[in-house]
Amino acid sequence: MNWTAVGAIYRFEMSRFFRTLLQSFISPVISTSLYFVVFGAAIGSRIDEVEGVSYGAFIVPGLVMLSVITQAISNASFGIYFPKFIGTIYELLSAPINFLEIVAGYVGAAATKALFIGIVILITASLFVPMRIEHPFAMLAFLLLTCLSFALLGFILGIWASNFEQLQLVPLLVVTPLVFLGGSFYSISMLPGIWQKIALANPVVYLISGFRWSFYGLADVPIAVSLLAIAAFTGICLAVIWWIFRTGWRIRD
Amino acid sequence: MTAMVEISDARKVYDGGFEALKGVSLSIEKGEILALLGPNGAGKTTLISCICGIAVPTGGQIRVGGHDVVRDFRKARSLVGLVPQEVNLEPFEKVWNTVRFTRGVFGRPRDDAHLEDILRRLSLWEKRYAKINELSGGMKRRVLIAKALSHDPEVLFLDEPTAGVDVELRRDMWRIVADLKAAGTTIILTTHYIEEAEAIADRIGVISRGSLMLVEEKDALMTRLGRKELRIELQEPLDAVPPQLSEFDLSLEEDGRVLVYSYDTGAERTGIGRLMTRMTEADIVLRDVRTRQNSLEDIFVDLVHDTGTDAA
Incomplete structure (x- = not known):
C-alpha cells in the first residue's frame, strides 16, 4: 500500500469539507431539529411510546442512519464524480497507485465526513430527548460500518454517473425510499401482516434495527442477522469496485 | 545513451472500434527533447495516454525506465510527469494545495522547500495561496506544469503545452523546457505548431492516422529537406x-x-x-x-x- 498517496487523497478531500465546515455542520443540525419538531412533537405526541421507548427517543437511531447514509453516499459519489467531471481524474490514473489506494482515500474521507455528521446529529438529538446507549461499542461499530459501506456505494455511483442528474438519481429514487421505509420512524412490527415480510427485503431494515438495538436493546431482526447483512453489503460493494478497476469501466480507456 | 522510453509496436483500438494507434515503435533517449507533430486526431494524445496509464494499450509493449507500463505500473509511472492538453484543475482549490496533492499522490514525502523551488521557477510563488479560478489562463498552464514536476519526474510529457497561449507565455514555456533539459529531464511534447518543434526539439517525430511517419534529428531533417x-x-x-x-x-x-x-x-x-x-x-x-x-x-x-x- 502506498500510504502517502492514500493520505494525500484523504487530506485533499477533507480540506474541501473543512472549507465548508459551517455548511456541513449547520445543515444536519437544522434538518434534525426539523425532524424532531415534525415527528417528535407534532406526530409523536399522539404516538407516545414504541415498545417502551418514548417516540422521540425511538426515532433517534433512524434519524442518524438517514443522515449518515445520505451523507456517505453524496460525499463519496461527488468526491469521485467531480474529478471525472472537471478532468482532474487524469492525475489519479497516471499516478503510481492502485484501486485500493484510490478507494481508501476517497471512501475513507467520505466515511469520515458522514461519521462526523452522525455524531453531530446524535448530540443535537440528545438536546431534544432523553437518550440512552446500552451497547456503545456496538453502536460505534454499526455507525462506522454504515458510513463505510454506503461511502463505497456512493463511490460506485460516482463512477457510474455520467452527468449530475444521474448522480442524484439513485440516492433520490432508491436510497431515500429504502431508508424511509426501512423503519427510521417506526418499528417493522407496527406494519400490517404481509408488509412486515416485504419490509425484510429492504437491506436498510437490518441496519436500522441493529443500530436501534445498540441504543435500546430493541430489534426487529436478530442482531447477528443485522451484522451479517451489513458485512455482506460491504462485501458486495467492494467486489463491484474491484471489478470496476480491473476492467477500467467508465474511468480508463 | 540509454533509452528512457521504449515503445514497441504499440496499438490501441478503442471500444467503438476506432484504431487510434496502428503499431507505433519509438525509442526516446534519456535527456532528449522529442517533439511529436501531427494533425488533430493523429494519435498523439492516445500515445501519451498509453504511456502514462490513462489508457491501456491493446497491443505491443511500452517501457519507461525499463519498467513495463502495465505490469510494473508503479515503477514506470513514478518516473513520469504529465501536463495534459486541457486545463484540468480543481477551480476552488489553492495552488499550493493542488501541487502538494500531486506530489503526495505520487507517493513522495512532503517537501515544501522543493515545491517552493518549483513554484518560484514557474513564477507562481506569489500566487501560491490564490485559488485556481482566480488565475489567468497562462498561470493555470504553469500550475499544470508545477503539478507535473512536483514529484521530480525523469520523463515529462507536455501535451500541446502552448495551444491557445500568447506569444510571451510560449517563449516562457520554451525557456522552462530548456531549463528542464539542462537538468537532465527527458521531454516529449506534442504540438501542431511546427515553429515550436523547430525551436526546441532535438528530434522530431511525425504521426499521422495512428502511424509514425518518420522520426529524425531535427537538424538532419531540416538539411535533408531544407x-x-x-x-x-x-x-x-x-x-x-x-x-x-x-x-x-x-x-x-x-x-x-x-x-x-x-x-x-x-x-x-x-x-x-x-x-x-x-x-x-x-x-x-x-x-x-x-x-x-x-x-x-x-x-x-x-x-x-x-x-x-x-x-x-
Whole structure:
C-alpha cells in the first residue's frame, strides 16, 4: 500500500469539507431539529411510546442512519464524480497507485465526513430527548460500518454517473425510499401482516434495527442477522469496485 | 545513451472500434527533447495516454525506465510527469494545495522547500495561496506544469503545452523546457505548431492516422529537406525565362513579375552570385529580392499530404 498517496487523497478531500465546515455542520443540525419538531412533537405526541421507548427517543437511531447514509453516499459519489467531471481524474490514473489506494482515500474521507455528521446529529438529538446507549461499542461499530459501506456505494455511483442528474438519481429514487421505509420512524412490527415480510427485503431494515438495538436493546431482526447483512453489503460493494478497476469501466480507456 | 522510453509496436483500438494507434515503435533517449507533430486526431494524445496509464494499450509493449507500463505500473509511472492538453484543475482549490496533492499522490514525502523551488521557477510563488479560478489562463498552464514536476519526474510529457497561449507565455514555456533539459529531464511534447518543434526539439517525430511517419534529428531533417528560395521581383514582367538564364533552375510566378530560384542551402555553391551576374548581362532590372527558407511546416504538410494521397 502506498500510504502517502492514500493520505494525500484523504487530506485533499477533507480540506474541501473543512472549507465548508459551517455548511456541513449547520445543515444536519437544522434538518434534525426539523425532524424532531415534525415527528417528535407534532406526530409523536399522539404516538407516545414504541415498545417502551418514548417516540422521540425511538426515532433517534433512524434519524442518524438517514443522515449518515445520505451523507456517505453524496460525499463519496461527488468526491469521485467531480474529478471525472472537471478532468482532474487524469492525475489519479497516471499516478503510481492502485484501486485500493484510490478507494481508501476517497471512501475513507467520505466515511469520515458522514461519521462526523452522525455524531453531530446524535448530540443535537440528545438536546431534544432523553437518550440512552446500552451497547456503545456496538453502536460505534454499526455507525462506522454504515458510513463505510454506503461511502463505497456512493463511490460506485460516482463512477457510474455520467452527468449530475444521474448522480442524484439513485440516492433520490432508491436510497431515500429504502431508508424511509426501512423503519427510521417506526418499528417493522407496527406494519400490517404481509408488509412486515416485504419490509425484510429492504437491506436498510437490518441496519436500522441493529443500530436501534445498540441504543435500546430493541430489534426487529436478530442482531447477528443485522451484522451479517451489513458485512455482506460491504462485501458486495467492494467486489463491484474491484471489478470496476480491473476492467477500467467508465474511468480508463 | 540509454533509452528512457521504449515503445514497441504499440496499438490501441478503442471500444467503438476506432484504431487510434496502428503499431507505433519509438525509442526516446534519456535527456532528449522529442517533439511529436501531427494533425488533430493523429494519435498523439492516445500515445501519451498509453504511456502514462490513462489508457491501456491493446497491443505491443511500452517501457519507461525499463519498467513495463502495465505490469510494473508503479515503477514506470513514478518516473513520469504529465501536463495534459486541457486545463484540468480543481477551480476552488489553492495552488499550493493542488501541487502538494500531486506530489503526495505520487507517493513522495512532503517537501515544501522543493515545491517552493518549483513554484518560484514557474513564477507562481506569489500566487501560491490564490485559488485556481482566480488565475489567468497562462498561470493555470504553469500550475499544470508545477503539478507535473512536483514529484521530480525523469520523463515529462507536455501535451500541446502552448495551444491557445500568447506569444510571451510560449517563449516562457520554451525557456522552462530548456531549463528542464539542462537538468537532465527527458521531454516529449506534442504540438501542431511546427515553429515550436523547430525551436526546441532535438528530434522530431511525425504521426499521422495512428502511424509514425518518420522520426529524425531535427537538424538532419531540416538539411535533408531544407531548401531555400530566392524570389526576385522584376521591374518589367517577363513572358518566359530568358534563354541566357536557362542553366538555372528558375520559374516565373505572379504573372511573370517574380523570378523564383530554388537552391540547396547545404550545397557548396548556391549559384546566386552567378545568377545575378547573368541577369545584369541580360538587362533584367530587379526591384526587390527576398529569400524564403523551407520550413518544417512545408515538410510536414508534404508528408501528411503524401500519405493522404497514398491512402486514397
